[in-house]
Amino acid sequence: MVGQSPSIQSFFPLQTSPFKTSPRTSSPTPGDGFTSEELDTSLVSVGKDDWTPSTTYDEYDIDSLVAGPNRIKIVGRIVNLFESSPKAKLPNGAKGSVHLVIKDNTGAATIKLSYTRISYGLRIGQLVAVWATYVTDGDRGIFPCTVAPLYIKVFPEKDKNCHIRRLDDPKFAQLCRKPLRYESTLMSLKDFTHGGSEVTEAKILVIVKSISTRKKVTKKDGTTTDLVKVGVMDDTSEAILSLWGVASTTPTDWQPSQTALLISSPSLNVSHQTWLALTSSTFIDVDPSIPEAERLRTYAGHMIKRRHINTAYPDEEYEMWNISKPEEHVLYSLADLDDRAREAPEDEFEGYLSVVIIELNMSSLRQQNMLMCNECCGIPLYANSTVARCKHCDEQKRLRVNPRLIGKLIDESGSILSGKLVLSDYAWTRLLGRSTEELIKSSASTLKSVEHRMLHVRITLRFWWSAGVGKLVITDVLE
């Protein structure tokens, strides 16, 4: 991935912010920047946010902000979020404060947001607008984020001259997605974990693979905090991104195999797994507009599909192929099948296999409450039931027969393991002689006797092979 970029300009055609009527000049355009319609729609998801600026605020690109008193408005995406130090001085009346690092396409600034009770529901990746009256140059005095040295303090509940608002409207979806200093050091996850983390401003691009449920954990000092573990991958390695405390609500709308994260300068811990964490210098660009993100998304999609614990039966693909298929009634051996799939990887073909089941896991899976399974949010779901609720997104997910129910099939030429097969619901019913509902309800002794009856029996399978599916699709089971 490193060094493939011809030039940064070729990726990012010049675009002006839709909030402005003219490109940025050294003096900012006066005005709020929003039409009244935009203001109305941006309020929808924020509930009671009815703040309107009482006077004119100039909208600035972040890199053109200057320290000092000024009524300013900036729009940027949150790239980091952390609680202020417990020892930090709070303004009168504040219960707490968080630091937001926000970034537009020109620079980054740190916002100290003090609050008494309002939960802003802020997450990394969100687009926000901030209205403030003073910009501090963070180079002086104690400063929490050295990579975004402009410091803006807001306490909207107390000071009506400042405000922060989430811009959730889909029309802003592409705004501020250009990474800063992107061309510098994009490295692979593997290189990053093997010494690359020492490089200043090291950047890795990863795809979200799984999202854990949020857990309460007790820290060394006895206090508790929330933790979410996000599985991430690129084409070289995998890691866990841990999101703590105020950042732990961030992955709520991230999608496994879809959401891309460009992470700059995370901390690395390789004690037993590869753990990435945020420091105050870390930036996370969610779904950055860079071509590598699209390429990696495609790669991750294939990998995640292949490793899925219960690959979906490719109904539509098979139907499409079936319409124009040649008439083939060929009996293959497992070795022939393997040869043909390797020699002509693009070939899609159908045929029959005559195999013997030599391993079945029905009883043990029943005992482990794993007869049926599926995945949601990249997390496996198992149960002896047709549905299960995902612990992360709380959605009911339909389960299918666990493919590991068949352990191993052999013929005279070779063997195939259950993980390489995808059976249709129809094929499962034919194979087991019972529907999935009947399978779930069967007693342990019934399943034991079914197992005995099926083991070492020769069966004929009708199969379809397509490299796109990457597994052997079983469409029918014949005695």
Ligand SMILES: [Zn+2]
């Ligand atoms: Zn889910």
